[in-house]
Amino acid sequence: MNNKVVMKIDLEYTKDLLDLIVNDGAVDFNIGQDHFLSLQSDDGKKNKLAFHLEILADQGYIENSCTKGNDIGVQRFGLDTIKIKKIPLRLTASGHQFASDLGKSGVIDTLTRSFKDAGPSEVIKIVCALAKQIADKKLASFLDESN
Template identity: 30%
Template sequence: MKINQQYLKDLLIAFEDAPNPDTDITELKERGFDYMDPEFMFHMRLLEDQYLIQRTDGQPGFGFYESLGGPGSYAVMPLRLTAQGHDFIADLRQQEVWSTVKENFKEASMSSLVDIAKQLAQGFAKQKIKQLTGFDPD
């Protein structure tokens, strides 16, 4: 399965838009992300791998339990965006960053996406600082 950048961004926004500091798979389902969908599982694993989300108790996983010979099952666990997760979605919410990622980095790996978004956001911020103040931060 390949990374669906729009799905990934929308999933992070669903975490960020939660009314409380944490959310769970049932709340995410209400926002259109069905935890029984393989795409959900795939992207949640990527987010966890990159430490962008985690359980609020600090334990590994996001509530999915493998089953021998069966489809597995979920436990509803409180989940949150980590500081890195908030930074990543903040970067992706910047129109210049998102446009550049979508147009030029369609096949990027997950770790590359995080790094690229951060570098682009910093680059655009430096350009804005120079434009507003005349000061070149480089």
């Protein structure tokens, strides 16, 4: 019997992680900073953090600030041992856009209610479409008010 838990993308967790990064106020962030430590206080949390960092990197939303390589500070030793290295990372322009779109009112609720089984690429398309729809409604309302 396999006791492994299948890791799925946790959109609330992703949003919280992106909020921490955006609200850090620095150009670069470091997963070793105090406000990130609660995300990695035990092995289960390290696995979850590593998984979500890797998904964000796969999508081009975070990258190493010093090199353009793939090193985002996640080292895996075997199946269950993960070390989080304290290296400078940055949120890319696409990452900032995704964080902004994900934070728009109603986006997370819609995703978790109607698209909970969507994969990473689908989530991005849905988040962008929902954010565009919200922006279009605000723009139309603004233009109606100014006329």
